[in-house]
Amino acid sequence: MSSTTSAATPMWSSLPQPTSVDLTGGLWQPGRRVLVTAPQAGLRREAERLADELTALGHGAAAEVPAPGGVEDRDPADTQATVVALRTGDTGMASPESFTISVGDTVEVVGGSAVGVFRATRQLLHNLIAQDGVPRGQVRSEPAVAERGLHLDAARKHYPASWIADLLRSLSWVGITTFQWHFSESLGFRIASERHPEIVSAEHHTKAEVRELLELAADLHIEVVPSLDMPGHLRQALATHPEWQLPAPAADTTHALDITSPDAVRFARDLIDEYAELFSTSRHWNLGADEFVAFEAMDDYPVLADAARSRFGPAANGFDLLTAFANDTAAHLAEHGFTARVWNDGMFRGAVVALDPGVQVTWWTNWNALMRPVTDGLAGGHRIVNFMDSLLYYVLGEVNNYPYPTSERLWAEDWHPGAFTRLPGGVAQTWGTPYPEQLLGASFSVWSDIVDAQTPDEVAAGIRRPLRGMAERAWNAGSRLGHDAFLRIEAAIG
Template sequence: MIWSALPQPARIDLTGGTWRPASVQVVAQSPEFAREAERLQVELAALGIPEGADARVLLHAAEDSSPGAAGAPGGVPAPGEAYEISVGDDVDIRTATPAGAFRATRQLLHNLRAQDAVPRGEVAGAPAVAERGIHLDAARKFYPAEWITRMLRDAADVGVNVFQWHFSENEGFRLESAAFPEVVSAEHITRADAAQIVEIARDLHIDVVPSLDMPGHLRQVLAQHPDLRLPPGTDPEDPAEAGIIGTDHALDITRPEAVDFARRLIDDMVPVFPHSTKWNLGGDEFVAFERIEDYPALTDAAHARFGADGTGFDLLTAFVNEIAAHLRGHGLQPRVWNDGMLRSAQVPLDPDVVLTWWTNWHAGMRPVSEAVAAGHRLVNVNDNLFYYVLGENAGYRYPTAEKIWAADWHPGLFPSLWGSEGQATVRQEMTQPYSDLLLGCSFAIWSDKGGPQTVEEVAAGIRAPLRAMAERAWNGGSALSLSEFTALDAAIDEARGS
């Protein structure tokens, strides 16, 4: 019998024999573990092990939760989630926090689901990176609250601990707004339902990161506030009306009243996320960055504000810095997508802004090395491997566990740099032990085309690649072969009945 759980522990020392008592008492040795003890008691009963005196599962507060103590690879601190499990007649779990207890108890449940027993021995694990996330574009396509909570439960089961909730897009705004009800799509999540989702996420030790993209990706919002749109760009080779570059999705960041509107939009949504500590403000695909000089409103404003060498990138960076400061005023860590960042000459990007690094598809986009040199923290959202784009839009193909294993992906492996010919040319990689700048990684669901898949088909499609990311993110790679991972994943999933 093997240790049948995902993510796999870093250290596994089995002694022979199995643990599956006729009944069990789960005991929180420290008060902070009471919720996890209660949860596990119910979950064991659902697997046919009722409460009783035949054995005990003891949740102990650990004195040392460092990666070294738990046997994790690398050298990145992982406070709270490290665990050690000893399985004999009783089960002893040692960890520093309730989140660590939750991770450890999933290990027991996976074994019981996969093989109806837990091997005796000792195991230990800790994550190679602090964040293992899932991003959901719930703006272009409506995902019911029940679907989102089920997705969170499935993701938490394999160690995902961040949910980036992208609720605003060009095609929809799908969270109830108190201050701007006119921008909200007909199908949307109410504040009451959002409150339930947020509390469920908190109970599952998942940090919710609101994603309200600006100053681009705002067509739905700006349709109701057209006076705040950026003036169109022009094609210098075709200055006639047919050569106008549309900006109906872009906020006019050259005007103070538009920037103030952006702040008020954020202020309206902040109360929906009372436990959040992070916020992704976007900053991506604001205009066609490769031709930013073709937007006269940006060029003129940049020259007026920053001198003859000022560009639209300086304006964009200044806007991001201003919104980042506003978010910090709410106690939120600001995050942005990487594609338009680090490209300004006159205005440095606030070093506290975290870069969610999704692509280097254009040669003008700056490399990861520049972000590291500037001291920016990073979240790896490798679009080549982890972009689940509905309809396989824009040339994307659905992620698979096979592709993730073939790439030998780990949290430090970013998308490759592309050259001027549109081909990947340079590998971008941070090796272990990881720098403190590498916060983690994320899988991303993008609903570019809502029709090709139902929400249930999306759930089925993301399951294997998300779990593949979770295994390799936790361990900084994996000791499992692809076939071993696939068999283990199937055993755990089949027994769960999901």
């Protein structure tokens, strides 16, 4: 980050930090009245939102949005009002999230799109909260990666709708773009179903609640990615349908769908069809395909190998059948308008069936030497989101050697979106900037393994700082802030 400020000049106090900062000294502070102008009709919502937020913060007791036509429409005698002018235009940067902010006697915001204006207004609010004013000068910013996400396992543990709404607002506060809603797991199925009410947990969300949350997410420029994990992680859904469980006398498969059975696959498709309508405004869908069986002991599931050889020839194995299931499910999702995603651990391990290049991969781990490296995903043409488990997994109860993430560790290990989980033996999987075009971004994850280990409020408090650290370092491909400076800003912005 470049800066011409002196030690006495107020610092730009926001998260994520802008790409470049050129400050001239002093603070812009709202006057007794603030006019938020937005001559473009598509920005009316952003102008009204900012006026409401300024009023709520006590900045501009009468913050308002003038009628269409902009600042020129105000009374020339109205000299007591200060102006925040919002518009979209050419920022000189490629991302629709890009923005410039010029702060003098007035504040002028230019966004690459409405979401860029939204990102910029968060920056203004951060500074007003942190230091009761916005430093004068100019900032420019665009993200290093297009996607910065949070995954929530709201299937093992039920999180109230009001809590998820507050979470969405907190995500938007620091530029998170994506909320992956994991609503089905072995310990719970948490959204109402008309087609299969027998599989739904007692504590669950109604579809009306889900629609309200989807509307809120859209208003906050957050995409919701439904996560209906299959063919594994289905114990709750299969508990009343043992006829569709994978047969394997020597192993527990009460969580695993029998992908050799057309009837079982139809059941899975029926679930997709119901929830595809509910999540019709989403663009992506994570179908899972992880931890289906004990992958290191695939030979213990002869039914998979037999079906694979019958369908694909004598060289095929169980991984080929799993990959084909992922491909077929992705094609079905495409009919509903979704781009499919899968977890990486069981992929790229078949002998004859390749994962469709259009399927995106959420790369979370490489703990086993037989799991393929990230280079295999890139070579296959897949777009990839970095879900790095070793630093970005918040696992309730800290089970399976997952200590709770901290911002200290993110800075100590210099994490950025191109740094993935290491291979066995400590071999790094790291790409520097400019990142490969296939790297979509990164995501933090909450997994509710030990349901009662924390209350929802304790989860919110626990993830706040490391999530904000990820947001800062994902936007900027690292951070020029030292960790102490990050902590000061993180505490100050509320």
